[in-house]
Every structure is written in structure tokens, then in C-alpha cells.
Amino acid sequence: MAFSIDKYHFNSESIIENLPDAELRLLKGAMKEIEAKKNKILFREGTFPKGVYILKKGKVKIYKTNKEGKQAVIYIFRKGEIFGYRPLLCNEAHPASGAALEDCRISFIDKKNFSLLLDQCPVLVRKLLVNLSHEFSVLVNQVMIFSQQPVRERVALTLRILNEKFRGDSKIIFPVTVNLSREDIAHYAGTSVETLVRVLRQFKDDEIIRTQGRKIIILKPKALEKIAEFY
Amino acid sequence: MAFSIDKYHFNSESIIENLPDAELRLLKGAMKEIEAKKNKILFREGTFPKGVYILKKGKVKIYKTNKEGKQAVIYIFRKGEIFGYRPLLCNEAHPASGAALEDCRISFIDKKNFSLLLDQCPVLVRKLLVNLSHEFSVLVNQVMIFSQQPVRERVALTLRILNEKFRGDSKIIFPVTVNLSREDIAHYAGTSVETLVRVLRQFKDDEIIRTQGRKIIILKPKALEKIAEFY
DNA sequence: CCGCAAAATTGATTTAAGTCAATCCTGGGA
DNA sequence: TCCCAGGATTGACTTAAATCAATTTTGCGG
Numbered sequence: 024m025a026f027s028i029d030k031y032h033f034n035s036e037s038i039i040e041n042l043p044d045a046e047l048r049l050l051k052g053a054m055k056e057i058e059a060k061k062n063k064i065l066f067r068e069g070t071f072p073k074g075v076y077i078l079k080k081g082k083v084k085i086y087k088t089n090k091e092g093k094q095a096v097i098y099i100f101r102k103g104e105i106f107g108y109r110p111l112l113c114n115e116a117h118p119a120s121g122a123a124l125e126d127c128r129i130s131f132i133d134k135k136n137f138s139l140l141l142d143q144c145p146v147l148v149r150k151l152l153v154n155l156s157h158e159f160s161v162l163v164n165q166v167m168i169f170s171q172q173p174v175r176e177r178v179a180l181t182l183r184i185l186n187e188k189f190r191g192d193s194k195i196i197f198p199v200t201v202n203l204s205r206e207d208i209a210h211y212a213g214t215s216v217e218t219l220v221r222v223l224r225q226f227k228d229d230e231i232i233r234t235q236g237r238k239i240i241i242l243k244p245k246a247l248e249k250i251a252e253f254y
Numbered sequence: 255m256a257f258s259i260d261k262y263h264f265n266s267e268s269i270i271e272n273l274p275d276a277e278l279r280l281l282k283g284a285m286k287e288i289e290a291k292k293n294k295i296l297f298r299e300g301t302f303p304k305g306v307y308i309l310k311k312g313k314v315k316i317y318k319t320n321k322e323g324k325q326a327v328i329y330i331f332r333k334g335e336i337f338g339y340r341p342l343l344c345n346e347a348h349p350a351s352g353a354a355l356e357d358c359r360i361s362f363i364d365k366k367n368f369s370l371l372l373d374q375c376p377v378l379v380r381k382l383l384v385n386l387s388h389e390f391s392v393l394v395n396q397v398m399i400f401s402q403q404p405v406r407e408r409v410a411l412t413l414r415i416l417n418e419k420f421r422g423d424s425k426i427i428f429p430v431t432v433n434l435s436r437e438d439i440a441h442y443a444g445t446s447v448e449t450l451v452r453v454l455r456q457f458k459d460d461e462i463i464r465t466q467g468r469k470i471i472i473l474k475p476k477a478l479e480k481i482a483e484f485y
Numbered sequence: 486c487c488g489c490a491a492a493a494t495t496g497a498t499t500t501a502a503g504t505c506a507a508t509c510c511t512g513g514g515a
Numbered sequence: 516t517c518c519c520a521g522g523a524t525t526g527a528c529t530t531a532a533a534t535c536a537a538t539t540t541t542g543c544g545g
Contacts, residue, residue, distance in 0.1 A: 030349075087398045095398045113387035118261075118394045141380075148379060149372075155386045156344035162393040163349045167318045167326045169400040170444035174532065205493060213401035215533055220494055236541060237493070405502065436523060446503055451524055467511060468523070 026248040030164050031184050033157065036103035038150045039077065046144040053136035057129050065121040065129075066107065072117055074133040075108040081127030082188065084207060087119045096211035099124070101188045108151065111137060124203065174214050178222040180251035181212040182232065186241045201239040208239075257479040261395050262415050264388065267334035269381045270308065277375040284367035288360050290314075296352040296360075297338065303348055305364040306339040312358030313419065315438060318350045327442035330355070332419045339382065342368060355434065405445050409453040411482035412443040413463065417472045432470040439470075 042050065054077070059065060065076065068087055076083070078100050085098045085106070097119050100106050110117050111134060132140070141148055168177060182201070185208070190199045201208075209219040223239070226232045231247060233240045241247070273281065285308070290296060296307065299318055307314070309331050316329045316337070328350050331337050341348050342365060363371070372379055399408060413432070416439070421430045432439075440450040454470070457463045462478060464471045472478070 087394070089398070089402055093402060095401045097394055097397055109387040109390050113384045113391070115388065115391060118391040119398075145376065145379075148376075148383060152379060152383050152386065153344045155383065155390065156340040156342075157346065159340050159386065159390055159393065160344070160346055160349040162390065162397060163318070163328055166328055166393060166396050166400060167320070167350075169397060170326045171320055171324060216493080217495085217534080218532060221532095224494085447523080448504080448525085449502055452502095455524085465523095 026252050028183065028187050029157075031161055031180065032187050033098070033100075033104060033154070033161060035105045035154050035158075038105055038147075038154055042144075042150070043146055046147050049140055049143055050132075050147070053132045053140055054130040055132070057131050059123040059127040059129060061123055061126050063123045063127075065123065066117050068118065068120040069116050071115075072107055072111040072134065074131050075105065075111065075137050076121075077105045077130040077132075078102055079128040079130055081129075082124040083121055083127060084124050084211075085119045085121050086210065094210045095213065096207060099185070099188050099211065105154075108137065109155065112151075124207070169213050174212070174218055175222055175225070176251050177212045177214065178208075178219060179226075179247045181208060182226075182239070182241060183244055183247040183251055185211075185239075186244045186247070198233075198240045198242050199244075200235075201241065202237075203239075204237070257483050259414065259418050260388075262392055262411065263418050264329070264331075264335060264385070264392060266336045266385050266389075269336055269378075269385055273375075273381070274377055277378050280371055280374055281363075281378070284363045284371055285361040286363070288362050290354040290358040290360060292354055292357050294354045294358075296354065297348050299349065299351040300347050303338055303342045303365065305362050306336065306342065306368050307352075308336045308361040308363075309333055310359040310361055312360075313355040314352055314358060315355050315442075316350045316352050317441065325441045326444065327438060330416070330419050330442065336385075339368065340386065343382075355438070400444050405443070405449055406453055406456070407482050408443045408445065409439075409450060410457075410478045412439060413457075413470070413472060414475055414478040414482055416442075416470075417475045417478070429464075429471050429473055430475075431466075432472065433468075434470075435468070 039047070039050065056079075059081070065083065066072065080102055082102075083100045083106070084096050085100070086094045086096045088094050107117075107121065168180060172180075185201045185203065186199045189201045205216050205219055209216045212219060214222075223232065223234070226247075227234065229246070231241075231243045233242055270278070270281065287310075290312070296314065297303065311333055313333075314331045314337070315327050316331070317325045317327045319325050338348075338352065399411060403411075416432045416434065417430045420432045420434075436447050436450055440447045443450060445453075454463065454465070457478075458465065460477070462472075462474045464473055
């Protein structure tokens with residue numbers, strides 16, 4: 024089976040894009056524009072959701088903190104992605120926290136409006152269902168990787184995913200510059216900072232990546248796919 | 255935060271239970287009863303879904319196999335649970351395989367009928383959306399655990415989950431007898447058979463569990479929760 | 486543009502858990 | 516009921532990755 028980034032990437036942008044006019048109007052009407060500075064926490068694990076977020080600019084990380092204070096990054100959202108609606112749908116607390124990795128611009132739909140939207144927009148409901156199904160597959164893949172793959176493979180996959188997250192809108196795929204702390208990357212790959220750095224060094228020696236200060240420039244995303252490929 | 259098994263357990267039974275009469279009739283009309291002997295593979299990872307399964311009797315494991323042939327058990331379904339509909343909704347291949355752990359009786363709804371059902375049953379669609387949201391939270395928790403927790407904690411949680419899966423319908427909660435191969439349990443906990451057995455030995459010495467042949471009798475599910483609790 | 490605290494890197498050491506190997510048990514089939 | 520192959524268990528050893536510790540780099544705030 025060939026590598027496909029879709030197995031590890033949600034791409035929820037299409038939800039809003041292909042909505043019928045009537046539903047789109049309702050959706051836009053319910054939106055409120057908000058700003059979030061870098062490091063701003065949008066919601067905390069264990070709290071009940073206040074609404075839905077659609078990211079217009081910037082990046083947001085979803086993470087869990089264990090009792091020793093160690094973080095596990097579950098997912099990173101890029102521009103265009105919609106999030107925070109899941110726990111709202113099933114009336115549960117957020118299973119994880121969300122924080123801005125960069126200065127963000129966000130369209131926010133509050134709980135009440137979102138609930139009304141769901142009643143009035145059957146196409147939206149179906150689209151959310153489809154999206155959630157795909158997101159689920161992504162998580163299944165992630166569980167498998169964490170439970171089975173060694174750190175080199177995990178880091179390779181993480182970088183390949185970040186390549187997707189940090190590439191611009193243009194079709195020119197590389198080289199992509201990833202601007203994220205070693206700590207966040209390590210926690211995304213499920214390893215320690217030191218171990219991450221050692222793997223990065225290997226990749227540098229193999230000329231798969233290059234670094235510029237703390238930025239990582241991905242030279243050969245295909246090579247990363249090859250390392251991460253387990254099927 | 256107190257331990258709650260719901261964080262690790264889907265409990266999709268309610269989907270069918272509280273459906274309006276009209277939708278329930280449609281659903282029942284679309285169902286076909288099938289049998290599956292122990293070890294029968296219902297669907298294979300990478301193939302396209304043929305329909306939806308509602309488990310009437312027995313247990314089914316969902317698992318992925320990596321290129322070295324090693325399995326990761328993602329989830330175990332018990333009587334009453336509905337599965338296999340996710341990839342159908344988003345038109346994707348199954349991300350994992352499904353196999354009967356015991357002789358099973360299953361209600362099956364084929365792809366075409368299920369699609370018709372979705373168009374005619376808005377309540378069902380909403381219920382599936384809610385269920386999927388909850389399942390997602392469960393997976394998020396699982397990713398965190400695998401990426402951060404040591405093997406003792408993982409095994410404790412796995413046993414606590416199996417306690418839930420193998421308890422009967424009665425409200426008498428314990429002692430529950432878990433009848434599953436060491437291999438399946440190890441793959442569920444994301445460890446090797448030998449390591450699993452060593453942890454089981456500790457739990458036996460601590461009188462948290464007892465074994466009878468290959469069966470595991472869970473004496474103190476609360477103690478397992480305590481070990482598994484990370485929040 | 487300078488200083489410095491925080492972040493990144495590298496090296497040394499420890500440790501948790503996997504692997505390999507040998508033996509024991511057990512439950513299903515003849 | 517007994518046999519025995521596959522499953523479970525235990526012990527010895529290896530290894531991957533975490534932790535600890537010291538040093539270098541970097542980019543932000545004044």
C-alpha cells in the first residue's frame with residue numbers, strides 16, 4: 024500500500040467549502056471573528072465546550088497533560104480546519120486542551136447557534152459525520168503507530184505531517200519550513216526532546232532535512248514517507 | 255478527575271435502543287442475521303466496507319497488522335455494539351481488520367440499505383454523529399496512554415476495560431472472568447506476551463487478579479482503576 | 486544591537502521493556 | 516482418558532530510549 028498523507032491528516036476544509044448556499048448563509052451568520060495570541064489557551068481539557076472553532080489564520084495544537092505535567096500533542100490544526108465540535112455533539116467535556124501555536128484568527132460559533140445550525144442543516148450534519156469518520160481513521164492509524172513503531176519512524180511521520188501542516192496554499196510542495204519548538208515536536212512524536220534532537224541529527228546527516236536556527240527545513244518529504252512506511 | 259470507564263468504552267448500544275418507531279422499523283427491515291465462528295475474519299484492513307455490523311452475541315476484535323505481521327488490537331466490541339459503519343460513511347477502506355473472538359451472532363445491514371437508511375432517518379444520523387464523537391474521545395485517550403504510560407499502567411487499564419467487556423448484563427459487577435488469549439491481551443495493551451505475563455504475575459501477587467487455567471478472574475477492578483489513573 | 490534566559494544540542498548513564506531460550510501447563514481431539 | 520501441540524510462564528540477556536548533566540546556541544526584550 025502506498026503512503027498517503029490523508030491517513031494522518033484530517034483536511035476538514037471541504038466541510039464549509041461545498042455547502043449549499045442556504046446552509047452556508049446560516050453558517051456565516053452564526054460566526055463571530057476572534058483573535059488569539061500565540062500561547063493563548065482556547066479551551067482546557069475537562070471543561071465543557073463553549074462552541075466551535077474554524078481556523079482562518081495560524082496554527083492550534085490539541086494536547087493532553089498527564090499528572091506529571093507531561094504533554095502529549097494529539098493533533099495540530101492548520102488554516103481552514105474546523106475543531107472543537109466533537110465534545111459538543113456528544114455533550115462531553117473536552118478530552119484535550121487547545122492552544123494557539125501562532126497568532127491566530129478564528130471564526131467562532133457558539134454552542135447555542137451551532138445546535139440550531141445542526142437542526143437546520145442536514146447537509147452540514149452529513150458532512151460532519153463524514154469528516155468525523157475520516158478523523159477517526161486518522162486516530163486509529165495514530166494509535167497503531169504509537170503502540171508499535173520505534174522512535175525514528177514516529178519522528179519521520181511527524182515531520183511528514185508537519186510538512187503538510189506548514190506548507191502554504193501553493194502547490195509548490197517543498198522545501199517547507201517548520202517553525203515549532205523541539206518540545207512540541209517531541210510531544211507530537213511521543214518522545215523526549217533529547218531523543219528527538221538525536222533523530223533530527225541523523226536526518227540532517229542524511230540530508231533529509233536542514234536546520235536554520237530552530238527552524239526545520241524539510242528537503243526530502245518522500246524520504247520521510249519511506250522511513251515512516253509500515254505497510 | 256475520577257476514573258470513568260466511559261472514557262475507554264464506546265457503549266453504542268443506545269443508538270438502536272432509543273430510536274423512533276418509524277426509524278426502528280426501517281432499521282429492522284434492513285437487517286440480516288448472520289453467524290460467525292470463532293476466528294472468522296469479518297473484514298480485512300484495506301478492503302472496502304460491505305456493510306454495518308450490530309453484534310448480538312459474542313465478541314469481535316478490531317486490529318491492525320504491521321509489515322512484520324505484528325498485531326495491534328485497537329478495540330474489542332461486545333454484544334450490543336455497532337461497528338463497521340465509519341469507513342462506509344466517508345467512503346474509505348477499513349483502517350483495520352475485524353475478527354470474531356468467540357462464536358458470534360450478528361445483525362448485518364448492507365451498504366446500499368444503510369445508505370438508504372441514512373437518507374430516511376435523521377434521528378439515526380444524529381445518533382451516529384453523537385456516538386462517533388464519543389468514540390473519538392475514547393481514541394484520543396488511547397493515543398495519550400500509548401504515547402506516555404508505562405506498561406504496568408497500560409495493562410491495568412486494559413484489564414479494567416476487559417472487565418467491562420466481559421461482564422454479563424447483570425449489575426453484579428465482579429468477579430468477572432476474562433477469557434482471551436495472552437497474545438490478544440498483550441496486543442491490546444501494546445506490549446509483548448512475556449511482559450504482559452510478568453505484569454499479570456505482579457497483579458496476582460497483589461491479589462488484584464486470580465487465574466484459572468488461561469482465564470483471568472478480576473478480583474479488584476477498583477485497584478486496576480487506581481493504577482491506571484493518570485489525571 | 487546587546488545581554489541573557491530559555492531552547493537546543495551533545496555526551497554519559499540508567500532503565501524499562503523487548504527478545505531469545507528453555508520449560509511447564511492445559512485443554513481439545515483422538 | 517490420555518496425548519501433545521500450542522499457549523503460558525519464567526529466567527537470562529540485550530537494546531532502545533529515557534534521564535541526567537554539561538555546554539552551546541538563539542532569538543527576544545530592553
